[in-house]
Amino acid sequence: MTEKLEYVVFQTAFGWVGIMSSPRGLLNVTLPQMTMADAQQALGDIRHQAIWSPSLSDDLATRVSAYFVGQEATFPDALDFSMATRFQRKVWEATRLIPYGQTRSYGWVAEQVGKPRAARAVGQAMGANPLPIIVPCHRVLATGGRLGGFGGGLEMKRRLLSLEGAAVPA
Secondary structure, three states: OOOOEEEEEEEEOOEEEEEEEEOOEEEEEOOOEOOHHHHHHHOOHHHHHEEEOOOOOHHHHHHHHHHOOOOOOOOOOOEOOOOOOHHHHHHHHHHOOOOOOOOEEHHHHHHHOOOOOOHHHHHHHHHOOOOOOOOOHHHEEOHHHOOOOOOOOHHHHHHHHHHHOOOOOO
């Protein structure tokens, strides 16, 4: 990748979060980590090709921080899905439509992308989501309202849903 990449790491009420962007938009956002170094590492090896940019989207950092104290935040930011497959892009775009504090099923997302029998493939696309919170895959539940999976672990998924005031499965 030869384009200019920028990143920043900042502390939220849940822990340290990293954001990386390209000229096309957000490329990667980490879930909260215990330390700044952990958040930097969670951005991946591509971080070594990026420039530290503390002012990178101050507005985004403010909105992410507000989210983690329970304030409803929106993320209409441009996203860089250049590393994704067409199917992943469709899944992530559909997932962005799920309102704050609400949940949908993997089957619902599959229907939105025109593949009603592809709930399992939707789950795999969710597992590859490089922009958690921005693309709110934590709002997608399994059949019968079960939590399903989550890259940050089920306890984090439960915490995020609870933070938003969504019904949290046991």
